[in-house]
Amino acid sequence: MSSLTMRPCGDFRTSYKQDNTIFETKTIRWVTIFTILALCFAPLLVDAYYITLLIQISYLGIAALGLNILVGYTGQISLGHGAFFGFGAFASAWLNTSFHIPVFLCIPLAGFLTMGVGMMFGAPAARIKGLYLAIATLASQFIIEDFFARAEWFSGGSAGSMAEPISLFGFAFDTDESFYYVALFSLVFMFIWGCNLMRSRDGRAFVAVRDHYLSAEIMGVKLNKYRLLSFGVSSFYAGIGGALYAHYLGYVSAEGFTIMMSIQFLAMIIIGGLGSIKGTLMGVIFMVFLPEVLESGVGLMKMTDWGNIPMVVDGLAYIKEMAIGLVIIGFLIFEPEGLAHRWTQIKNYWKFYPFAY
Amino acid sequence: MNFELLTQLIVNGLIVGLLYGVIGMCFVLVYKSTQIVNFAQGEFLLIGAWVCWASLIYLELPFFLGFILSLCFMAAFGVLLQMIVLRPMIGEPIISVIMVTIGLSIFFQALMKWIFGVSPQSYPQVFDTQSINILGLNIEMAYLMSTVIALLIMVAFYLFFKHSKHGLAMRATAFDQQVSQSLGISVKQVFAMSWAIAATVSATAGIVIGMVNGVSDSLSIMGIKVFPAVILGGLDSIVGAIVGGITIGVLENLAEFFDSQYLHVGNMYDIAPFYVLLIILWFKPYGLFGTKDIERI
Numbered sequence: 001m002s003s004l005t006m007r008p009c010g011d012f013r014t015s016y017k018q019d020n021t022i023f024e025t026k027t028i029r030w031v032t033i034f035t036i037l038a039l040c041f042a043p044l045l046v047d048a049y050y051i052t053l054l055i056q057i058s059y060l061g062i063a064a065l066g067l068n069i070l071v072g073y074t075g076q077i078s079l080g081h082g083a084f085f086g087f088g089a090f091a092s093a094w095l096n097t098s099f100h101i102p103v104f105l106c107i108p109l110a111g112f113l114t115m116g117v118g119m120m121f122g123a124p125a126a127r128i129k130g131l132y133l134a135i136a137t138l139a140s141q142f143i144i145e146d147f148f149a150r151a152e153w154f155s156g157g158s159a160g161s162m163a164e165p166i167s168l169f170g171f172a173f174d175t176d177e178s179f180y181y182v183a184l185f186s187l188v189f190m191f192i193w194g195c196n197l198m199r200s201r202d203g204r205a206f207v208a209v210r211d212h213y214l215s216a217e218i219m220g221v222k223l224n225k226y227r228l229l230s231f232g233v234s235s236f237y238a239g240i241g242g243a244l245y246a247h248y249l250g251y252v253s254a255e256g257f258t259i260m261m262s263i264q265f266l267a268m269i270i271i272g273g274l275g276s277i278k279g280t281l282m283g284v285i286f287m288v289f290l291p292e293v294l295e296s297g298v299g300l301m302k303m304t305d306w307g308n309i310p311m312v313v314d315g316l317a318y319i320k321e322m323a324i325g326l327v328i329i330g331f332l333i334f335e336p337e338g339l340a341h342r343w344t345q346i347k348n349y350w351k352f353y354p355f356a357y
Numbered sequence: 358m359n360f361e362l363l364t365q366l367i368v369n370g371l372i373v374g375l376l377y378g379v380i381g382m383c384f385v386l387v388y389k390s391t392q393i394v395n396f397a398q399g400e401f402l403l404i405g406a407w408v409c410w411a412s413l414i415y416l417e418l419p420f421f422l423g424f425i426l427s428l429c430f431m432a433a434f435g436v437l438l439q440m441i442v443l444r445p446m447i448g449e450p451i452i453s454v455i456m457v458t459i460g461l462s463i464f465f466q467a468l469m470k471w472i473f474g475v476s477p478q479s480y481p482q483v484f485d486t487q488s489i490n491i492l493g494l495n496i497e498m499a500y501l502m503s504t505v506i507a508l509l510i511m512v513a514f515y516l517f518f519k520h521s522k523h524g525l526a527m528r529a530t531a532f533d534q535q536v537s538q539s540l541g542i543s544v545k546q547v548f549a550m551s552w553a554i555a556a557t558v559s560a561t562a563g564i565v566i567g568m569v570n571g572v573s574d575s576l577s578i579m580g581i582k583v584f585p586a587v588i589l590g591g592l593d594s595i596v597g598a599i600v601g602g603i604t605i606g607v608l609e610n611l612a613e614f615f616d617s618q619y620l621h622v623g624n625m626y627d628i629a630p631f632y633v634l635l636i637i638l639w640f641k642p643y644g645l646f647g648t649k650d651i652e653r654i
Contacts, residue, residue, distance in 0.1 A: 136638050139635050259581075329461065
């Protein structure tokens with residue numbers, strides 16, 4: 001897995017400051033700042049429908065970043081991320097309705113609750129790894145799902161639970177446009193935090209555990225601590241994402257948080273690039289837009305003469321599912337390092353154009 | 358305490374457990390010889406059962422012919438899958454290998470739903486009598502047949518690995534790929550063969566379960582339920598898979614029994630194996646029969 005973050009040769013750093021920057025070049029910094037500013041004006045510029053997609057990208061992106069910290073940076077495997085996402089959603093709604101804590105406080109609290117649950121289920125990770133860990137987290141997915149269906153005091157059972165919209169100083173963020181700013185702020189905040197985490201001692205320890213855990217331990221990195229911490233951080237992100245999801249939709253029901261959701265999170269980070277923060281966002285955008293593109297594709301086909309095949313039109317839901325499977329397989333076979341790697345290659349191509357070397 | 362129900366459930370558990378054991382054996386076989394964890398095992402059952410169903414309904418073949426036809430189909434399918442999708446994954450990190458099989462699982466599950474619909478379909482009547490009475494217990498004919506088939510498969514596995522040239526080649530490959538390749542064993546062939554065996558044997562299990570419960574996409578859940586069984590036995594032990602399968606089969610029925618009699622929490626049948634799995638991994642991280650990795654730098 002070490003090759004995933006390998007830099008191309010010719011990328012020399014001469015000081016720790018250079019090694020520690022968030023933005024590698026000035027251009028990247030300005031582009032990022034301008035993109036965020038442009039996104040602030042998005043509700044004025046684009047259709048309301050795209051705003052809902054952007055909100056979706058935000059809360060899924062936060063959760064996916066958490067999974068990437070666990071899988072991409074620490075080299076652990078989790079097949080239970082969807083359940084943690086759901087736990088965050090329910091926890092936030094539960095804290096709000098049962099204890100009447102203001103919603104904007106509920107979201108981080110839900111994050112911490114999910115962190116606790118994640119660490120509890122991640123605890124065996126201190127001893128097991130690889131396949132056994134994958135299956136242990138699969139078990140945690142089913143156990144948490146079962147808990148949602150059973151614990152009526154927590155999740156409202158089969159009826160689901162209501163979540164109030166976020167309100168701050170008497171202003172309720174209950175429309176798509178207003179919630180968009182909450183989502184955007186959370187996304188930027190959590191991503192900056194993720195970047196900073198990866199620059200810190202703990203972040204470097206995660207990478208060391210991934211690349212060669214025995215060497216890491218010899219160098220004084222406490223394996224158990226960092227594996228557990230990684231589970232905690234990843235569940236915290238999942239919890240925050242889930243809580244945002246809950247307060248955006250206003251209603252949480254247990255059906256959504258299945259193994260399929262966990263797989264979609266994994267698909268996002270694999271498509272984007274394991275061990276890449278930028279790649280996480282790319283993968284999320286890809287996975288959010290994939291069903292939309294398919295839907296409009298089928299819509300276009302309907303307009304042509306030969307396109308109105310009942311099998312295709314009725315089977316759209318299955319085609320979407322199949323596309324997810326195919327995309328995962330395709331990326332793993334043809335581009336195992338994800339969109340982030342492809343992006344670097346495209347950039348390098350133009351940097352050296354017309355001379356390949 | 359309701360002893361009649363208890364014995365009935367334990368017998369059911371043994372029968373289902375044998376099937377888990379068979380599916381677990383395929384899983385272990387693929388894992389041992391190709392180092393690939395097959396999350397698409399349940400889809401093998403599903404595809405096999407649907408192909409057999411289609412050949413019985415649409416082609417109107419007699420059961421035996423349809424059965425053989427679907428086994429042949431599954432063997433070819435397993436080999437093709439290995440060649441097209443899984444061969445490029447050799448040497449990739451474990452997360453990629455897991456995700457590829459998960460991708461396959463999603464793809465085929467959706468494909469089967471798309472082609473055959475979501476409502477369960479039942480096989481045409483195969484046996485004259487539905488169930489027979491052995492020592493006061495009602496046992497369905499199909500279950501009896503499944504037990505016989507499962508035992509036959511296990512014996513066949515034993516003979517194959519112990520006494521045939523190909524079986525020996527597969528064991529050698531599982532032990533050390535490079536050494537066996539240098540001794541003239543075609544590792545490619547071994548990989549293809551293990552996928553073909555896994556696909557056909559799982560398809561057999563799928564058809565048997567389909568005859569009892571009808572074919573629907575819930576068959577693919579068997580592929581997930583087999584994980585507690587193989588973990589219990591240790592991922593790379595064929596004997597462990599059988600022991601684990603039977604244990605899990607009995608255990609989920611016992612959980613069901615205590616739940617229905619005393620606890621009344623519901624859904625214990627599905628969830629109890631996963632609790633057991635977590636507990637086992639706490640105390641024995643490599644399962645009961647699995648080989649421990651001893652790592653050196």
